[in-house]
Amino acid sequence: MAEDSTQSPGDETRRALVVAVSRYADPTLRQLRAPAADAAALGTVLGDPELGDFLVTTVTDGSAHEIRIAVEEFLSGQQPGDLSLVYLSCHGLMDARRRLYFAATDTLNVRLAATGIEARWLLDQLEECRARRQVIILDCCFSGAFAFGSKGDSDLGLGDRFLGQGRGRVILTASRATEYSFEGSPTPHSAMPGSVFTSALATGIRTGAADSDNDGWITVDDAYAYAFGEMRAAGAQQTPQRWLYGAEGGIVLARNPTAGTASGPMPRTGPTGQAPPRRHDQDTRHDSRGALPEVHPTRSTLREHWRRIAAVAGALALAAIAAVSAYNVFSSRTSAFNHTGNVVEASGPWRLYISSDASSPNGCTVAITDLDHDTTSTVPRVAAYNLSTWQMQATGRFRLEPSQTGCEVDAEDGAGDGLLPLHVIRGDSEAFNPSGTVTVHVDEAGFVTEPCLFVLHDAATGTTLDSAPVTRQQPTQQLDAGARSSVYLSNVPCPVTVSDT
Numbered sequence: 001m002a003e004d005s006t007q008s009p010g011d012e013t014r015r016a017l018v019v020a021v022s023r024y025a026d027p028t029l030r031q032l033r034a035p036a037a038d039a040a041a042l043g044t045v046l047g048d049p050e051l052g053d054f055l056v057t058t059v060t061d062g063s064a065h066e067i068r069i070a071v072e073e074f075l076s077g078q079q080p081g082d083l084s085l086v087y088l089s090c091h092g093l094m095d096a097r098r099r100l101y102f103a104a105t106d107t108l109n110v111r112l113a114a115t116g117i118e119a120r121w122l123l124d125q126l127e128e129c130r131a132r133r134q135v136i137i138l139d140c141c142f143s144g145a146f147a148f149g150s151k152g153d154s155d156l157g158l159g160d161r162f163l164g165q166g167r168g169r170v171i172l173t174a175s176r177a178t179e180y181s182f183e184g185s186p187t188p189h190s191a192m193p194g195s196v197f198t199s200a201l202a203t204g205i206r207t208g209a210a211d212s213d214n215d216g217w218i219t220v221d222d223a224y225a226y227a228f229g230e231m232r233a234a235g236a237q238q239t240p241q242r243w244l245y246g247a248e249g250g251i252v253l254a255r256n257p258t259a260g261t262a263s264g265p266m267p268r269t270g271p272t273g274q275a276p277p278r279r280h281d282q283d284t285r286h287d288s289r290g291a292l293p294e295v296h297p298t299r300s301t302l303r304e305h306w307r308r309i310a311a312v313a314g315a316l317a318l319a320a321i322a323a324v325s326a327y328n329v330f331s332s333r334t335s336a337f338n339h340t341g342n343v344v345e346a347s348g349p350w351r352l353y354i355s356s357d358a359s360s361p362n363g364c365t366v367a368i369t370d371l372d373h374d375t376t377s378t379v380p381r382v383a384a385y386n387l388s389t390w391q392m393q394a395t396g397r398f399r400l401e402p403s404q405t406g407c408e409v410d411a412e413d414g415a416g417d418g419l420l421p422l423h424v425i426r427g428d429s430e431a432f433n434p435s436g437t438v439t440v441h442v443d444e445a446g447f448v449t450e451p452c453l454f455v456l457h458d459a460a461t462g463t464t465l466d467s468a469p470v471t472r473q474q475p476t477q478q479l480d481a482g483a484r485s486s487v488y489l490s491n492v493p494c495p496v497t498v499s500d501t
Contacts, residue, residue, distance in 0.1 A: 018056060034139075035090060088138050139195050346394075365402075389427045391428040416459075420498060427492070455489065
């Protein structure tokens with residue numbers, strides 16, 4: 001149901017739509033505790049006349065139809081001079097073609113196209129919106145994929161598509177395109193039992209702590225940098241992202257309640273009218289081990305960035321995997337490799353990607369025929385569902401044949417170069433570089449079987465290095481990688497987080 005606030009705007013109309021879904025009819029979708037708390041916390045600070053001074057509309061536990069209507073009504077009523085903010089907290093789901101959907105109470109995991117809210121649809125509504133300044137905040141799994149357009153085709157030139165009207169759009173996401181967004185323990189300065197990302201945002205605004213330059217105003221950049229820092233301090237294993245499309249990060253979200261200088265009407269931007277200057281110590285690598293936030297390229301640089309990536313990834317059948325690879329360069333490509341049609345030629349380690357959709361309810365396997373020795377093996381031994389990755393050390397020429405219609409197959413050179421902490425849902429992990437001993441941890445909700453046996457391998461040879469069982473009573477274990485520089489976990493039985501010890 002939707003509730004409208006009665007806050008009075010300042011010299012501009014500031015409108016916010018807060019959408020939160022905690023309850024799901026589909027038994028395969030876990031019930032969430034965070035979204036309701038998230039909506040209440042963020043809606044309160046945004047709607048407070050002394051803080052955000054937004055006109056807030058809240059939709060809690062709505063059906064897909066109700067949420068679509070609320071979004072369309074909200075965005076269609078905007079004027080060019082308005083500031084429009086849209087916030088979503090819910091499950092984020094990927095289909096077999098790597099398209100992102102937001103889950104409503106009646107969304108069915110096996111019928112996403114019919115019952116989910118496709119990210120592409122939301123982008124279309126934002127394009128139709130007349131507001132020249134838009135802020136989108138997404139706190140859900142795979143939310144980083146929203147900035148890539150959430151499409152399964154090979155069109156990566158997205159900068160122009162998202163420019164919109166006027167000054168454009170700012171997108172904040174709780175995680176990267178392949179990461180999960182976590183509920184969990186409060187951040188150091190927050191007592192809210194919500195998601196780590198939204199709790200940090202709301203706390204930074206409510207306390208004024210996000211006003212890093214003490215000018216009395218909290219901008220989008222201020223709030224993002226504060227949330228990023230709080231999540232790193234709390235050890236949160238996800239990477240918030242910020243994207244600018246023809247926009248500036250200096251849009252003011254709220255007043256600092258502890259500063260005496262923030263009085264009068266809410267300005268459109270910070271005192272300079274521009275995004276704050278970049279600090280000299282900021283590190284812009286896509287590295288989850290870094291301590292500072294990522295600032296993504298704007299229109300012209302983004303276009304050239306994606307053109308270069310598209311040139312490298314053009315041979316991939318699954319273009320969405322190329323979008324994931326855009327921030328994770330596989331540095332282990334040292335061998336001769338070619339993938340044409342359904343034939344792979346490799347002289348070193350490579351990865352097999354398998355994706356299944358709703359037309360393959362029995363999962364997928366791939367028959368791999370060694371064309372040099374006329375032998376055939378099946379990977380994996382037990383059918384895989386959704387998207388999974390499998391490490392391959394065999395060299396030579398191979399024909400790849402999926403088990404049924406609805407199964408898609410792709411191949412990539414090298415074992416990968418994952419960054420720790422690494423989250424693995426199914427299949428083999430990407431290869432990563434350990435410092436000696438690695439820690440594996442399974443959350444309480446992740447035990448789909450028990451015990452969960454994790455096996456660590458050398459990425460170059462496939463040799464088993466160590467193994468350990470994980471149980472609810474002992475959810476954390478350590479694995480010894482020895483002196484190996486590149487290793488991976490094979491066929492993970494439970495969703496797991498891998499980190500340096």
